[in-house]
Amino acid sequence: MESGSVAFNIVRIANVDLDGRLPIHRALTRIKGVGWNFARMVEIVFCERNGLPIGTLLGNVPEEKWKELEDIIKNPVKYGIPAWAVNTRKDYETGKDLHFVGVDLDMKEREILKREAEMRSYRGLRRMWGLRVRGQRTKSHPRKNKVSVVGRKKR
Numbered sequence: 308m309e310s311g312s313v314a315f316n317i318v319r320i321a322n323v324d325l326d327g328r329l330p331i332h333r334a335l336t337r338i339k340g341v342g343w344n345f346a347r348m349v350e351i352v353f354c355e356r357n358g359l360p361i362g363t364l365l366g367n368v369p370e371e372k373w374k375e376l377e378d379i380i381k382n383p384v385k386y387g388i389p390a391w392a393v394n395t396r397k398d399y400e401t402g403k404d405l406h407f408v409g410v411d412l413d414m415k416e417r418e419i420l421k422r423e424a425e426m427r428s429y430r431g432l433r434r435m436w437g438l439r440v441r442g443q444r445t446k447s448h449p450r451k452n453k454v455s456v457v458g459r460k461k462r
Contacts, residue, residue, distance in 0.1 A: 315366040320377050321408050327366025331376075334365040340394055340408035341380060348388050349379050356386075380408060 315327040318334070325334040331353065335346035353376050354361050359368070368376070379386050383393055384404050390396060393406040395415065399422070407415045423431025433440045 314364070315370070318365050318368070318373060320373055321380060323409065325365055327364065329365060330362050331365050331368070335380070338380070338408050340406070340412040345383075345388075345392050345406075348392055349376070349383065352383075352386050352388060353379055381406060 318325045318327045320335075321338050323338050325337055327334070330350070332343070332346040332350040335341050335349060336343060341349070351361060353359070353372075354363060356375070357368075357372055379388075383406050384390055390404040393404050394412070395405045395407055397403070398405050399419075420431070420434055424435045425431075430440050439445055
């Protein structure tokens, strides 16, 4: 650690307490809606913009830069992260590529589920019934939280 910088053990970004002893990309994966690939892209963009080496510990990032890191996570397309990396491409209401994290992601998912169920689409119905949507087989494996009654011949 350089002289004059203060290491933080806990950093609060996007309403989540993150471990400051981890590299930026590993710490960001604790935020709901941020996966490994997206976190790596955010780290590269953030470090290039601020002249930090990639792999910098999150606790060594100056406190003034936390808001910028949060803004990169919430508006990634504005900072040059490709549109295919965001979790909501071509949003239904706005038509823009957006990235939702935390509680916003939960609300957006609920809204999408409600809209699909109201229009009675195949996908909406299957999601409403708790079944697989993307063509997987459902005969044997995905018996999630369902009682499987396997009968035996009575003698």
